[in-house]
Amino acid sequence: MSKSVAHSEDKSVENSQAIPNDVNAQLLQQQLLQQQLLLQNTQSQEDEIDLAELWRAIWAGKFTIIIISMIFAIASVFFALSKPNIYKASAILAPASDDAGGGLGGMAGQLGGLASMAGISLGGGGGVDKTALALEILKSRSFIETFIAKHDLLVPLMASKNWDMQSDTLIFDEELYDKATSKWIREVKAPKKPEPSNWETYKEFSQLVTVAQDKATSMVNIDIAFYSPTLAKQWLTWLIQDINEYMREQDQVEAQASIAFLTNQLADIKVATMEVVFYQLIEEQTKNMMLTMVKKEYVLKTIDPAQVPDTKDKPKRALIVVLGTMLGGMLSLLIVLIRYFTKK
16 A cells, blocks of 8 residues: 555655656747748848938949049940931832733633743633732842842942031041042952942841832832931832842743743644634734733832831930930949948
């Protein structure tokens, strides 16, 4: 009996010792949790940017912001004024009607593969759009190189840098071309030569020309932008004339070849009905030849001809100054804030 009493007393002592230990552990955990929360709050407060302090930093560096912004504004003004004026001449064109297409198209069902054997296009259905073909040729390298050589555009295209409004003459870059001796003196690395190559002239001229066609109306807009408004208009006029002439010559060559082929084949034909068919084909090709001679604007018909522009197209000097000033302001603001918080 005494042993059981003693044993119960020992258990009660152990339980009394365990309860305070649990309480102490809970208190310790609570203290640790409070310290962690306090530490997190302190760190978040340190990480947060005080708007008032930010404004004080900006105000303290206001002179730096003003000076840098003014420097950028003045530099952008000089940069904008240094850019030469570019004038853009524009023309609106429409596809010229193909009067011969109807006659040949009506014979397509009767003549079958005979016309295709002779290399003749009967028009209608599946043929190549002459307008689209002309526009692709107009942008091609061979056509542009021929155009530049025909009208002697090498020097004004590659050596000019500005335009004198009073005398209506181009101003040439003396580091590229010596006008007195008519020699190219530009310094380039091999394999380039002082005189620009055909590839260089093609790339330069392609940047001046913009060709666009409205798919809904089939109307064509062609623009040429250059220093001289007079030359921009003249070059655009020549370009339209030359592409019409090029397409005319191509169709003349094809019509002549077709007529020659059909005429030679007539000598070997013994059937009278086939002779009639060949004579009809020759007649249609003769009509095509006649149209190439009488139609002045063969593929592209001018709706609104090119005019000498009296207002510049670019540069947008006001926009350049505004963007330059904004860039200076943002850069100066960034410099002030970085310097302030780095010192702090």
